[in-house]
Amino acid sequence: MGVLASYSIEIASEDGVVRVRNQVREVALRAGFDAFAVAAISTAASELTRNAWVHGGGGAARVEEVEEAGRRGVRVDFRDAGPGIQDVERALRGGFSTRRSLGLGLSGTRRLVDEFSIDSTVGVGTHIVIAKWARLGARA
Ligand SMILES: Nc1ncnc2c1ncn2[C@@H]1O[C@H](COP(=O)(O)OP(=O)(O)O)[C@@H](O)[C@H]1O
Numbered sequence: 001m002g003v004l005a006s007y008s009i010e011i012a013s014e015d016g017v018v019r020v021r022n023q024v025r026e027v028a029l030r031a032g033f034d035a036f037a038v039a040a041i042s043t044a045a046s047e048l049t050r051n052a053w054v055h056g057g058g059g060a061a062r063v064e065e066v067e068e069a070g071r072r073g074v075r076v077d078f079r080d081a082g083p084g085i086q087d088v089e090r091a092l093r094g095g096f097s098t099r100r101s102l103g104l105g106l107s108g109t110r111r112l113v114d115e116f117s118i119d120s121t122v123g124v125g126t127h128i129v130i131a132k133w134a135r136l137g138a139r140a
């Protein structure tokens with residue numbers, strides 16, 4: 001996989017949500033995503049940025065335009081040094097919130113993207129990587 005462009009964004013306030021969302025949107029449009037895919041990856045990235053801020057106490061996102069086997073994609077990496085997730089399986093099943101917020105949650109986020117990986121360690125932090133690919137035939 002080749003990285004065509006990379007942007008690092010600090011998640012140090014609520015503003016991070018908008019900044020990550022806008023950067024993801026810009027990269028997704030450049031990568032040739034259709035409107036539905038742009039909305040999907042932007043929404044997923046917003047949720048994970050909000051989680052990193054609200055639950056993780058802040059951290060950083062890296063937004064990348066990537067290319068593999070002739071297709072373009074967007075990959076976003078989120079890191080925080082917060083409390084970590086006690087039970088990742090349970091959190092991914094959905095319907096589990098320690099804050100009762102109304103977002104689509106980790107489970108909804110996972111359904112919006114093509115790749116989703118999570119590595120969370122209690123007392124250390126959480127690292128999540130998502131990726132979504134432009135439909136084949138879409139032009140960048
Ligand atoms: N980055 C994170 N750091 C620590 N805990 C997290 C993080 N992201 C999610 N969690 C935990 O997983 C739960 C489920 O997350 P999520 O599905 O996004 O729901 P919500 O954010 O609405 O609570 C959260 O309530 C929180 O306990």
Ligand SMILES: [Mg+2]
Pocket residue numbers: 047050051101103105106
């Ligand atoms: Mg959430």
